Amino acid sequence: MFDIDGRRLPTGLQSFKKIREEGSIYVDKTDLMWRMAQGEHVYFLSRPRRFGKSLLLNTFKAYFLGQKELFEGLAAERLEAQRGEKAWTKHPVFMFEFTGASYGEEAVKEVILGTIAEYEEEYGGSGGNSIKLRFSNLLKNATRQTGQRAVVLIDEYDSPLLESLRPERREWHERYKEDLRTFYKVFKVMDEYVRFVFVTGITRFSELSLFSGLNNLVDLTFDEGYATVCGLTQEEVEETYAPEIDRLVERLGRSREEVLESLKMAYDGYRFTRRDVHVYNPVSLFKCFSQGRLGFYWYNTGTPWVLTQLLPDFKGGVEELERPKRMNFAQLESLKFQERIDPTGLMMQAGYYTILSHEDEFDSCEIGLPNGEVKFALINELQPHLQEGSYDVYSFTVVQNFVRAIRSGDVPKFMDYLERFISYTPYSNRPAGSGVHEDIFRNIVHILFKLMGMYVQVEVRSLAGRSDMEVMSEKGIYVFEFKTSTVQDALQSALGQIREKGYASKHLPEGKTVHAIGVVFGEKGIVDWGEEVVE
Structure with missing residues (x-):
């Protein structure tokens, strides 16, 4: 938690009680929490790691413990008043945390x-080594002693299952699943003693009784009514954190519009339903505000180990993972984590993919990486899986230097990095004589710029034709024209086309330095390039 001009950010806090008692900034989600709490179901919600799931469970805990004072001024206070004498009923609450x-x-x-x-210290118990017996007795004792049915909250149910997929722990995996099956079956047989159950996790394991053995399970993962229950909307960010945004504007020396656009590109983009509603990763946003800089924080919060273990042998295939995929929404809803899973499902489960768009006619969606921060995390995590020699090429330092060179207008430096990046792609390692395909190299360059979080467009239309690619930075605009080495006078042809068609000159009124860059590709990558500053 950090004090900024008397305002406390809830950085790292998962306790609703602590946030409210210490006066930390809190975006009110209690209307959604209250609505769920009125149902008598077993609820399940899957969201990426560090996305506010634990805080949500802690909010349920405070509500069902009848801690009315913590909800003063929040939506739940007003909504709960509608329940009259039943308002703020205290229930026995049991929280199980598997992290x-x-x-x-x-x-x-x-x-x-x-x-x-x-x-059991509070409600008594039978002792022994039986999960079923002891949990059943606990629910009975608590209900009989308080006169109210119990509430059970389970945080990150899948954490031990993911960890036990490591080779050295594989023998424990089935044992873990069996113990969890025994635990979850109690909810079904002891239904009369259970008021409410809420389970969170990152993945949805198949063949687990949590999903197959409970008749009243409600999966909220893709429910449009709860699309924003975790994460922060654009409106919430701009309204609640206006002072933090102003501070960032002052510190970075950029306009408010530019800072908002940078925040959006770095941390926004998560979408969990057919409805076009996007949310920010709250943890990354808070760290950005508290440290006063735009950084990549998500990859430091701990990547699911299973990602790098179960994905195929990459050998430089970052661009394939970056490319959006399309699937039927019914397929998306039925994705369940198994010991063997296709890369698309795994990326979705691990939080690296999100919904990018939805097509109503066919009920299909496009999924892919949500923002610049996750794109960088992908590169960082896949470094050991890239082809030999590419670890250094895709390192954090090199990526930072590449971005700095683009922002500062140092064309020779960023072109040097671009040549190195391309030399380690799978396409550039084909046998000699395979031919040169401009469109493939153009796609590779496009993906690389996107991975670096740059604003990039391809085949930008104008009255005279279409430029191959345009990249925008804070101070400069880079207009690219690509040719292959099979074209006569390829480099001069590329630069001449930019001049004659006016691809670059049209940007002069924008007040930024405009660079025309011609790039020539050979079988193994970039073989020549040239630059002209347009005036």
Whole structure:
């Protein structure tokens, strides 16, 4: 938590109680929480890591414990008043947290029984080593002693399952699943003692009784009514964090519009439903505000280990993962994590992919990387899986230097990096004599600029024709024309086309330095390039 001009950001806080008592900034999501709390179901919500799932569970905890004072001035206070005498009814609340466990053969059982033991100190229990018996007795005792049915909150249910996919822990995986099945089956047989259950996770494992053995399970992952229950909308960011945005504008020396656009490109873009509603990653946004700089924070929060273990052998295939994919929405809703899964499903489950667009006619959606931060995280995590020699090429330092060179207008430097990037793509490693295809290299360059978080357009139309690619930075505009080495006088042809067609000169009124860049591709990558500053 950081104090900025007397305002406290909830950086790193997952406790609703602590946020409210310490006066941290809180975006009111309690109307959505309250609406869910009125149902008597087992709810499940999947969201990427560090996206506010634990805070949501803690908000449920405060509500069901009847902690009315924590909701003063929030939507839930007004809504709860409608319930009259039943308002702020206190229930026994049991929270099970599977993150941070010390993993061993009995890890899941130890977490479950250890948590039960803590609550047995208040409500009594039978003891022993049976999950079913002890949990059933706990629910009965709590309900009978309080006169109210129990509430059960389960955070990151899938954490031990993901961890047990490591080769050295694989023998524990089935044991973990069996212990979880036993635990979840209790909800069905003890339904009369359970008021409400909410489960969060990153993935949805198949063949687990959480999804197949409960008749009243409600999966909210793609529910349009709860699209914004985790994460922050553009409106919420601009209204709630206006002072933080102003501070960032002053510190970066950029206009408010430019800062908002940069924040959007870096941290926005997550979409979880057919409805076109996007949300920001709150953790990254808070870190940006507290540190006063635009940075890539998501990859530092801990990547699901399973991503780099189960994806195919990459050998430089970043561009294939970056390319958006299309699937039927029914397929998306039925994605469940299995020990073997296609890369698209895995990327979606791990939070690297999100919904980019939806087509009503065929109920299909395009999925892909949501923003610049996740794109950088992908490069960072796949470094060890890229072809030999490309680790250094795709390193954080090189990426930073590449972006700095573009922003400063240092064309020779960023073209040097561009040549190096392209030399480590799979296409550039084909056998000699395979021929040169301009469109393939153009796509590679396009993807690289997008991965660096730059604003890039391809085949930009004008009255005289279409430029191959245009890249915008804070201070400069770069207009590219690509040719292959099979074209006579290829470099002069490219630069001449930019001049004659006016692709670059049309940008002069924008007040930025305009660069015309001709690039010639050979079988192995860039073989020549040239630049002209347009005046």
